[in-house]
Amino acid sequence: MSAPATGSEPADVLIVGGGVAGLTAATFTARAGLDTLVVDADESILARNAHLENVPGFPGGINARRFLDLLAEQAEENDVRRETGRVTGVERSGSDTEAFDISAVGNDDETRTYRADAVVAASWSDASYLDGLGVETRDAGSKTYVVVDDLGRTDVDGVYAAGRLTEKYHQAVVAAGHGAEVGLTVVHDSEIPYYHDWVTPEGYFTDRGREVPPGCEEIDAAERERRDADARERIREAFAGPHPEPQRTHPSLVDDELGRLDE
Numbered sequence: 697m698s699a700p701a702t703g704s705e706p707a708d709v710l711i712v713g714g715g716v717a718g719l720t721a722a723t724f725t726a727r728a729g730l731d732t733l734v735v736d737a738d739e740s741i742l743a744r745n746a747h748l749e750n751v752p753g754f755p756g757g758i759n760a761r762r763f764l765d766l767l768a769e770q771a772e773e774n775d776v777r778r779e780t781g782r783v784t785g786v787e788r789s790g791s792d793t794e795a796f797d798i799s800a801v802g803n804d805d806e807t808r809t810y811r812a813d814a815v816v817a818a819s820w821s822d823a824s825y826l827d828g829l830g831v832e833t834r835d836a837g838s839k840t841y842v843v844v845d846d847l848g849r850t851d852v853d854g855v856y857a858a859g860r861l862t863e864k865y866h867q868a869v870v871a872a873g874h875g876a877e878v879g880l881t882v883v884h885d886s887e888i889p890y891y892h893d894w895v896t897p898e899g900y901f902t903d904r905g906r907e908v909p910p911g912c913e914e915i916d917a918a919e920r921e922r923r924d925a926d927a928r929e930r931i932r933e934a935f936a937g938p939h940p941e942p943q944r945t946h947p948s949l950v951d952d953e954l955g956r957l958d959e
């Protein structure tokens with residue numbers, strides 16, 4: 697692992713943007729054992745949604761801000777580190793050409809520098825911080841998209857991109873799915889002996905004379921029941937009342953930089 701620049705511990709993976717794609721990618725890389733840091737400007741476009749009705753698993757829909765909270769909670773549960781800040785530049789580390797130094801401006805207007813071995817851009821709709829690396833992009837009107845291969849790799853080794861920033865359809869589940877795919881690509885490109893991220897009942901592999909493959913876990917009945925009880929309790933808590941944050945709209949429509957409506 698690389699040495700830190702300033703302001704933070706070094707990361708195996710630094711993900712720019714903690715919206716739908718970034719948090720999902722982070723959950724996958726962290727679950728595979730990669731030290732993962734998300735630096736996020738905290739303005740997911742999904743926060744403007746008025747009721748999220750097409751994400752699998754929520755037949756009655758879900759408050760979009762709650763959905764984002766749950767993604768963040770899930771990332772943290774899996775040991776993702778998160779910091780608030782706007783990334784302004786990424787360059788090759790002078791001391792180690794395999795690593796990257798990433799600059800970001802925090803809420804306190806201070807600039808911090810991070811070091812990471814891989815970078816995932818999931819920062820709809822800002823890719824300007826990649827200019828210095830010469831990553832291939834495509835301009836379309838006022839937007840710039842990052843060009844990636846089928847698995848989320850850019851044309852610069854160690855730099856990946858995910859979600860709407862890569863011109864994927866503008867839907868939350870598409871961004872989440874792409875984040876998962878790109879996270880797994882980062883894992884497969886690392887030295888981790890990785891198979892699938894699966895949790896199975898006890899004996900699923902071992903009772904057939906097989907080793908539990910890397911990335912998989914067998915759990916017994918007691919552990920399954922413990923996790924199920926915990927999951928039910930946490931879902932109950934999360935959905936106990938209305939979300940405290942106000943609805944947001946397009947910031948050009950109200951006198952608030954985040955587009956928050958008076959309610």
Ligand SMILES: Cc1cc2nc3c(=O)[nH]c(=O)nc-3n(C[C@H](O)[C@H](O)[C@H](O)COP(=O)(O)OP(=O)(O)OC[C@H]3O[C@@H](n4cnc5c(N)ncnc54)[C@H](O)[C@@H]3O)c2cc1C
Nearest residue numbers: 713715716717737739740741742783859860866867868871
């Ligand atoms: C009004 C509205 C309603 C919508 N309704 C639906 C819907 O009903 N169903 C649906 O499926 N989809 C809906 N969408 C689309 C959905 O919100 C997006 O497709 C999805 O959020 C894209 O995910 P993403 O991770 O690519 O981007 P985002 O979720 O926007 O996340 C990007 C993150 O990157 C951060 N970021 C940007 N630049 C930087 C930087 N330089 N440094 C650090 N962080 C940075 C942002 O602050 C943000 O947190 C809606 C969108 C809008 C605008």
